[in-house]
Amino acid sequence: MQLDQILQYTLSGLSTGAIYALIGIGFSIIYNATGIINFAQGEFVMLGGLFTLTGLQLLHLPLWASVPFSITATTVIGILFERLAIRPLRQPTPLNLVIITIGCSILIRGLAMLFWGKDTHAIQSFSGDNPIAIGGATILPQHIWILVVTLIIIAINKFYFYHTISGKAMRACSYNRRAAGLVGIDVRRMVLFSFIISSAMGAVAGIIVAPLTMTAYDVGVMLGLKGFCAAIIGGMSSGISTVIGGLILGVLESLGAGLISSGYKDAIAFIILLLILFIRPQGLFGKADSERV
Amino acid sequence: MAKPIRNGFESMKKDFFLFIGFSIIIMMAPRFFAGGYLMNVLVFVGINTMLAIALNLLLGYAGQISLGHAGFYGLGAYLSGVMTTTLNMNPWLAMPLAALIVGCLAFMIGLPILKLKGHYLAMATLGLGIIMYIVFNETIEWTGGPSGLSGIPSLEIGDIVFDSDVKNYYLIWSAALAVMLFSLNLANSRVGRGLRAVHDSEIAAQVLGVNARLLKVEIFALSAVISSLAGSLYAHTMTFISPTSFGFNFSIELLTMVVIGGLGSIYGSFLGAALLTLLPEILRGANDYDIIIYGALLILMVMFLPGGLVRGIPTLYRKIVKVKSEANHA
Numbered sequence: 001m002q003l004d005q006i007l008q009y010t011l012s013g014l015s016t017g018a019i020y021a022l023i024g025i026g027f028s029i030i031y032n033a034t035g036i037i038n039f040a041q042g043e044f045v046m047l048g049g050l051f052t053l054t055g056l057q058l059l060h061l062p063l064w065a066s067v068p069f070s071i072t073a074t075t076v077i078g079i080l081f082e083r084l085a086i087r088p089l090r091q092p093t094p095l096n097l098v099i100i101t102i103g104c105s106i107l108i109r110g111l112a113m114l115f116w117g118k119d120t121h122a123i124q125s126f127s128g129d130n131p132i133a134i135g136g137a138t139i140l141p142q143h144i145w146i147l148v149v150t151l152i153i154i155a156i157n158k159f160y161f162y163h164t165i166s167g168k169a170m171r172a173c174s175y176n177r178r179a180a181g182l183v184g185i186d187v188r189r190m191v192l193f194s195f196i197i198s199s200a201m202g203a204v205a206g207i208i209v210a211p212l213t214m215t216a217y218d219v220g221v222m223l224g225l226k227g228f229c230a231a232i233i234g235g236m237s238s239g240i241s242t243v244i245g246g247l248i249l250g251v252l253e254s255l256g257a258g259l260i261s262s263g264y265k266d267a268i269a270f271i272i273l274l275l276i277l278f279i280r281p282q283g284l285f286g287k288a289d290s291e292r293v
Numbered sequence: 294m295a296k297p298i299r300n301g302f303e304s305m306k307k308d309f310f311l312f313i314g315f316s317i318i319i320m321m322a323p324r325f326f327a328g329g330y331l332m333n334v335l336v337f338v339g340i341n342t343m344l345a346i347a348l349n350l351l352l353g354y355a356g357q358i359s360l361g362h363a364g365f366y367g368l369g370a371y372l373s374g375v376m377t378t379t380l381n382m383n384p385w386l387a388m389p390l391a392a393l394i395v396g397c398l399a400f401m402i403g404l405p406i407l408k409l410k411g412h413y414l415a416m417a418t419l420g421l422g423i424i425m426y427i428v429f430n431e432t433i434e435w436t437g438g439p440s441g442l443s444g445i446p447s448l449e450i451g452d453i454v455f456d457s458d459v460k461n462y463y464l465i466w467s468a469a470l471a472v473m474l475f476s477l478n479l480a481n482s483r484v485g486r487g488l489r490a491v492h493d494s495e496i497a498a499q500v501l502g503v504n505a506r507l508l509k510v511e512i513f514a515l516s517a518v519i520s521s522l523a524g525s526l527y528a529h530t531m532t533f534i535s536p537t538s539f540g541f542n543f544s545i546e547l548l549t550m551v552v553i554g555g556l557g558s559i560y561g562s563f564l565g566a567a568l569l570t571l572l573p574e575i576l577r578g579a580n581d582y583d584i585i586i587y588g589a590l591l592i593l594m595v596m597f598l599p600g601g602l603v604r605g606i607p608t609l610y611r612k613i614v615k616v617k618s619e620a621n622h623a
Contacts (some may be wrong), residue, residue: 011514025300029597031412036412037412037415038415039414039415060509085596086345088596089595090596091599093358094410094411094412095352095411096571096599097412097592098358098411098415099548099595100591100592100595100596101554101589101604102360102545102548102591103588103589103590103592104592105586105588105589106545106584106585106587106588106591107584107585107588107589108588109583109584109588110582110586110587110588111585113581113582113584114582114585118581141551191552221541224317225416225420225423229420230415232416261429261431262441263427263430264427264431265425266423267427267428267431270420270421270423271424272423273416273417273419273420274406274417274420274424277409277413277416277417278405278406278408281409
């Protein structure tokens with residue numbers, strides 16, 4: 001009985017962990033290209049879910065069309081965000097960037113509340129709600145969707161960053177923006193690209209998680225912070241270590257909620273976040289790096 | 294961003310008269326507004342002024358961000374609340390005790406947390422604030438959880454019980470003015486100069502003999518102590534507290550106050566606190582949509598008036614005058 005429970009918690013933890021990983025990679029991509037921690041990352045996730053809702057209910061699109069609609073709409077918001085708030089900033093000190101991304105995040109949240117109201121909305125599962133038994137545990141088809149979509153996104157990501165010119169240029173920016181500029185890379189365009197990719201990824205995360213957890217204008221805060229936590233565990237890499245970070249976080253959270261106390265579920269993520277920042281700010285797997293301390 | 298260093302006798306005298314004038318206006322205010330609902334709002338302006346000044350000491354002077362100050366504010370309120378209700382302690386004893394506990398806690402957390410910089414510090418303090426918020430919600434046997442803690446006694450001096458808006462106004466504003474005077478002095482002292490040096494360049498400050506690391510932790514603890522006192526006063530004047538007053542959104546509201554008023558300006562913090570406290574009253578019909586305005590204000594201020602209202606308005610004024618005089622010449 002006890003073992004079955006642990007298996008159950010682990011399985012559901014893995015799927016929420018996959019979501020955290022996707023959001024965390026979104027954080028890392030922008031951070032690596034620009035040095036900005038985008039406090040509005042969670043809002044992209046929220047927008048992904050709610051634009052899908054609009055596609056389904058208001059525009060009466062089928063699910064397969066609502067999803068690209070939602071990703072496109074969220075990406076447009078991401079582009080506007082970069083163009084209107086980040087690029088015109090005259091003094092891009094870390095403090096100003098923190099304040100401006102927080103400002104954008106609450107502005108987006110407020111506007112979302114205006115458009116979609118304060119209610120929590122349900123979105124249909126992608127392929128039914130019949131539970132699938134695995135060992136002594138059961139999972140929903142949506143869990144499988146989440147894991148598969150996450151894997152696909154990570155594979156595309158890997159391909160983009162290592163096998164395309166613009167992906168390589170973006171990596172060059174993350175090593176050294178000045179040097180990247182000197183060899184002819186348009187750094188500002190790479191910054192825009194990083195916002196496009198990470199808003200699209202945020203939207204995907206929001207879309208695939210919405211059928212499980214429901215969605216509302218304020219889901220972005222917690223999801224964003226947990227995603228950031230995943231990225232910190234993974235040392236702000238846009239690769240596999242953030243994925244592992246997300247999965248660790250998801251499983252620990254799920255086990256903690258199930259076995260210790262569900263009220264403190266959210267606290268677990270933040271305690272991990274603080275411990276990692278205090279003890280290993282370079283992430284669990286990274287080499288020492290003095291940047292963050 | 295940092296103010297030029299002023300320690301001449303003349304400017305100190307000017308500061309002193311400015312403060313006296315400000316205090317007189319504040320203390321006269323109830324003569325004009327007494328009795329109305331506005332009095333209650335002005336009590337909140339006082340509490341928020343203390344909180345904004347506390348955050349400003351950290352953010353504006355030392356250049357260290359905190360997105361978890363609502364947590365310290367709440368901790369002060371709950372410690373005072375629990376000690377006076379469950380443990381039947383005298384409020385005047387509970388308040389400094391709460392501040393002491395919060396100060397020690399902030400000092401201990403400050404040691405590792407202030408090693409972090411910029412975005413990382415922001416996220417870490419944010420996490421800290423949320424952990425405290427969760428604790429307020431979950432330790433139901435002490436705090437009453439989400440439904441709140443009621444029956445907190447009002448403060449008393451002799452026969453005077455602080456239970457009406459006007460009395461509370463004088464109580465809160467005496468404390469707020471004390472915090473203001475203390476902070477103005479601190480800003481113009483050796484410590485204040487050290488803080489501004491840390492703000493501009495930590496390495497340069499250390500080379501000049503400022504113990505930057507310790508100074509940052511000390512100012513963090515001091516800032517938490519002021520927030521805790523404001524929290525205790527809030528608990529005793531409202532006699533009821535619940536976790537929603539101390540959540541992440543309130544930390545953001547405090548940040549907005551400091552940024553709007555002007556980083557590194559004590560009077561700016563008052564201005565920011567007054568504006569953001571009165572704004573929801575003006576926007577009654579907008580109920581929860583005021584966060585749209587907070588967001589827009591934060592963005593616009595950072596983009597167009599990075600010095601806040603206190604420095605921005607004079608600059609703007611000079612610009613307009615200049616444009617006008619140029620137009621006249623042409």
